[in-house]
Amino acid sequence: MDLQRFLPYRLAVLADAVSRAIADVYQQRFDLGRDEWRVLAALAQGPMKTADVIASTTLDKMQVSRAVARLEQHALIGRETDEADRRAHVLRLTPAGRALFRRIAPLAQAREAFLLEALDADERRVLDRALDKLRDRALLLERAG
Amino acid sequence: MDLQRFLPYRLAVLADAVSRAIADVYQQRFDLGRDEWRVLAALAQGPMKTADVIASTTLDKMQVSRAVARLEQHALIGRETDEADRRAHVLRLTPAGRALFRRIAPLAQAREAFLLEALDADERRVLDRALDKLRDRALLLERAG
DNA sequence: TATTGTTATACTCTATAACTATA
């Protein structure tokens, strides 16, 4: 067994390198943590409830709770009680939050584009499908224990 | 920008899920940490110096130092001073370490095989190349800052 | 009783750098 060729190892190494390259944009330049960046990106799609943020970020409720608290302190998002269920909140970007997202997103997308330049159209298409298929199987493995 | 389709996010999510599925084997069942598992797998190729372990695991010198200390406490690896350079050490698996690796490796490889069953031969070939190409580019991005 | 979200706590990881011994 060769660690260098072991798929889980290669995925971990690649994801780490890519994450560092992207984190450099939102962390060093804009003082956001990874979880805050994810919440910001999720809410850029439009206002949504905390539960929807959890579902669309793979963060858990504590991570979202803390990221939301910090983003709110910085006036990047706002929060209203959901009148239909007063335990829940609806989250939305403030104009400042939207402005920040609009500054970060192009930089992050430029880095993604740089990565993808390594691949031709056919390779991108296969990779796209492969990532989804592998994730489905990984979730099966996790559930099976 | 859609987070769900953003390559860095998808890689992070996939690598996390896969890592958890593999960690379940060496952690829960055999009480090894990720770094210890990597050092064990590296040394399964044969005895080598600490510096070579660092080069072949993407771990840094502290991570390797601690993993080595713990593996040595559990008598899974042995350590000799390199007589050519008495600052350096040569590390090698003990029989117990080799036996442990031989128990874990097939289980880990079975999980990798299960993941890869999702892909046909052509997809695997493309994925294999794509991961290497993307990693090369990610390292370029990191160095560029 | 169950669920949404918050808070507390302990634990692990990571990053930086100081340090020892050799070179």
Add this chain to the structure above:
DNA sequence: TATAGTTATAGAGTATAACAATA
């Protein structure tokens, strides 16, 4: 002076669970 590896320390991230408010 520089390098191999160790140790110290502080900060960040993670996991578990207890908790308050609402359903």
